[in-house]
Amino acid sequence: MQLSREELLKAYRDMRLIRDFEERLHVESAAGSIPGFVHLSAGEEASAVGVCMELRKTDCIAATHRGHGHALAKGCDVTSMMKEIFGRRDGMCGGKGGSMHIADLDQGMMGANGIVGGGPPLVCGAALTAKTLKTGGVAVAFFGDGASNQGTVAEAMNLACVWELPVIFCLEDNGYGEATATSFAFRGDQLKRAEGYGMPAVRVNGHDLFEVNEAMREAVERGRNGDGPSFIQCMTHRYYGHFEGDSTAYRAEGEIAKVIEEMDCMMLFRKRVTEASLLEPEQMDEIDAEIAGIIEQAVVDAKASPPPSAADLLTDVYVSY
């Protein structure tokens, strides 16, 4: 199916937003302005965006420790996220969560997760809510190749098949879990495994927004029609280290440079839409400029925001006690 001009512009904008967000965090991390662990998703924008552009606000996703891209693609507020990552009181989670726990249930974002494999069971719950309340909603579990081996992910896949839940399992296969290559940590075939649980599975080029999106459309349709879960394996790459500070000594020199040159998702997208005369380069340049301003402002705002106060330490544990 052909994406509309509006959809294309939105997709490009979201990818650019994520890319710039992450690249700026890379700089801010190096400068020491960001506390804690930061996992950047630059390079993987096409999967987050290609998937989330098919979702309604009320559809839910569960993200990973590498969750900024998922959150932004799902519509979370940039400034609020930036403040959270900087640990500020008016951040998305009041400064209590940080990068690894970005969440906004109002946007259907059920949270980044510090636990590898933590999200997929939760997403089955969101899908169960949609199914029980007959909202026509679907839910997406993002998880990495490393996470794909966790028992929780296997259990969630099985449960979604048994309960015929509208879940889309989106495996972002970036070739590494921390410093370990997927080729070591997983010896089989992800599609076969998913099919082994009883759901349709497809592998796509995760750098190609169109391919991801096409697979996602089919999966969402299945979900909304009550035909149960689907599995999408997006082959992708992360451009930075596992976390900020990682030496990436496990990677061959120049590997990522080559990926960027040959298959960067922004580049592929631009090429495709201009060649097919779907969008003008100028439209995208405009977006680039706009996003640059947004990110700059978000960082300025985040830096100017106050940290949580002593009293904040003790609130928000229970609704009532």
Add this chain to the structure above:
Amino acid sequence: MQLSREELLKAYRDMRLIRDFEERLHVESAAGSIPGFVHLSAGEEASAVGVCMELRKTDCIAATHRGHGHALAKGCDVTSMMKEIFGRRDGMCGGKGGSMHIADLDQGMMGANGIVGGGPPLVCGAALTAKTLKTGGVAVAFFGDGASNQGTVAEAMNLACVWELPVIFCLEDNGYGEATATSFAFRGDQLKRAEGYGMPAVRVNGHDLFEVNEAMREAVERGRNGDGPSFIQCMTHRYYGHFEGDSTAYRAEGEIAKVIEEMDCMMLFRKRVTEASLLEPEQMDEIDAEIAGIIEQAVVDAKASPPPSAADLLTDVYVSY
């Protein structure tokens, strides 16, 4: 490969031992002589025996809550087991474990397990020991169809593939996990799933000792040769309830009677070996009589044994403290 006369007699004997052991426990349970939960494996003898007859004493197995058959097939002492199940001081585990925790590491029996899916990770450890110490040993994880969905089992299968461990995953698919049918709790294809992790997988008639054994021979050979794990799905039936006391209201009337009539493993075995003139019926009758005596004596001994003493409560927690 043709089994020797000796092997055949041993296989028949082991199956008979398990069957009589379980049938007697069924009676003793109904009479109220056995404390706690008792899960009987009558009907599933061919998988326990067909698998364990290929193992050396030093090869390890991990069993399930339904573990009597596995233990007996692996060579655990009948009387010692019977005493344990009756909760006696000189039982296999000093009366501290009971039916669900029968274990004898000297026989390579790493334990029945009260936790569904608890065993497969442990077996990876036994296989790792064999691999590290280059003993040529293999290890077997028995688990049920219900257990096959547990994350721990998925993790163990993946780990065995990654580390290329000499593990045989023996799925005893008896069609039910407690009162829930496998057709509900699992919608895919077990072989595909195992292959999805990267190991060869085969489905066999779990009532047919020869089929089970044939698959096991190949798997063991792979294991001893350093060619990694294998997966065997044994299709079988349990003749009694999930535990003693189960109404089995989930089963169609007469279902098990039909299974017993048409495919009981003892019956199939007898038929096969007599038709092929491999054994004489009288030889097997003799074994039947011998086993009846052994079981009777074991029960008499168990009933005559004293329970643990107050002091026993406090021992065996640590090796040193």
Add this chain to the structure above:
Amino acid sequence: MSIKSYREAVNEAIVQEMRRDETVIIMGEDVKGGMGGSAGVDEAWGGVLGVTKGLVAEFGHDRVLDTPITESGFIGAAAGAAATGLRPVAELMFADFVGVCFDQIFNQAGKFRYMFGGKAVTPLTIRTMYGAGMRAASQHSQCLYPIFTHMPGLKVVLPSSAYEAKGLLIQAIRDDDPVVFFEHKMLYDTTEEVPDEPYTIPFGEANVTREGDDVTIVAFGRMVRFANKVADKLEAEGIGCTVVDPRTTSPLDGDTIIECVEDTGRLVVVDEASPRCNMATDISALVSANAFRALKAPIKMVTPPHTPVPFAPEIEDLYVPSPEKIEAAVREVVGYS
């Protein structure tokens, strides 16, 4: 009002809440039983010990869900459903199985609210069966509520009788926080008068089941019955026991406990859980920090030994704190000077 068993009280609480609120659903392994089975029945078991019998007949398969044997999967799903609009009651068959799904309970459900800056509401109830006495051995007999009590973000409930079970479970289901509801397997057949209409018992309000001047006994779950028994017996001898059933370990009604100890000056804590870092130590520490001047004798803790739960009946019975041991502790504390 009529005589009901603890099992019936739990069942009735669920039924009445499911009637009241359509978003209440239940799930667990064989809470119905029989799914896919050749008999084709809707309910073969109604729970492994029959606690959830009859629910599917009234509420249907959409609200009464059997699960595969994947506790992380379905408890996590319950947490996710709770965070997105349902009010699930998930059954962890035996508390001992928490080892395969603890993450979804304490790192996910229990932390949503705090780590998301107060913006999540997770009205999840986890029902689970605990305690020794069934000759179920070391992996099916543990108490484990101390490790849940340790976790911020979780509420922990230990109903000690049928009346308590109904009121506390209705409260748990209506509560907007994740609640872990511990049902003692040896209490299911105990009975007492239980109102037919729905009622709630608030969390964090201890129940003083006996009043006496000489010693305070704080006890949990099944141990409350034992403590009451001891109190009744000793009353005849002129030893007055105040018995406190905290009902919930988190939140804990420390005030009532402290007040009682201030009155009696002596304390025995009875906890069926393993002795290290358990509720006995928790209560003891609370009291010695806050009622120091009132204490006339060392606090006595009655707990099992630091061993797994054994199988053989003879030693399992020695493992569990008994009325006899409680009585001896009370006598020791009362006799101290």
Add this chain to the structure above:
Amino acid sequence: MSIKSYREAVNEAIVQEMRRDETVIIMGEDVKGGMGGSAGVDEAWGGVLGVTKGLVAEFGHDRVLDTPITESGFIGAAAGAAATGLRPVAELMFADFVGVCFDQIFNQAGKFRYMFGGKAVTPLTIRTMYGAGMRAASQHSQCLYPIFTHMPGLKVVLPSSAYEAKGLLIQAIRDDDPVVFFEHKMLYDTTEEVPDEPYTIPFGEANVTREGDDVTIVAFGRMVRFANKVADKLEAEGIGCTVVDPRTTSPLDGDTIIECVEDTGRLVVVDEASPRCNMATDISALVSANAFRALKAPIKMVTPPHTPVPFAPEIEDLYVPSPEKIEAAVREVVGYS
């Protein structure tokens, strides 16, 4: 003897034990790092914080094993290997991850011996990183040792310095029971004199790091440093603090603690773990049961609040018990009369 960091001390303990005993192997996520990677290196990381650096170079891939991200799988495998002849040292990267593998630790490894009637030996060491201070937020900062201490069958070790880390880890590896070894992430860069040769520190023998007449401070892990600091400061003012580092919470050297309290009559317990059913309550209960007459003041517990660990540095620092809070507690206890 030379100055070593806590990180180096842990590393050296492993190296020396691997040299001594061929059955000692190590495993964990990225304990090497780089397996299958395009760079083709044998060791890209040497552990996420570099603790296991250099091991593969000396001991090879057969004894230094990287794992998939499947904690139940590989911790269970370590338990199974321990029960069948190896002496594995498995790394659970962050203690917080125990939620996905607790069963293999407390229901399997920890119970083998008892439930198999004393016939199993499980020389398993699980190394894990714990504690707040790294701005790692609520799923990477917990202490959790109380829930391990609660479990019969597990030994629990909390080394408070580089010297302690080396001696206790060698002991852990040689120990024939399952041991959980908690390394505080904020201690890795702390240094002190550490012998070059192997040595062991026995379990269950507390270390009295300061002696004073007025108050006993019992502290764990990183908190021992804080307690020592406070003791040094207060000594100048004439307030004498005895500081006890129990080293292991299970087994616990209760005798030394009780003796110290009998001498000083006052007790402050400092525990970085969540406050309910934690080591502070455990020690407090022990002392009030066993040193009742000696106590001249209520026992004071210094712990974090009952909240998850927050992310923002400003409030994370308020979360962790600080020397200031310990000092205030000591002053309060000493001033009590």
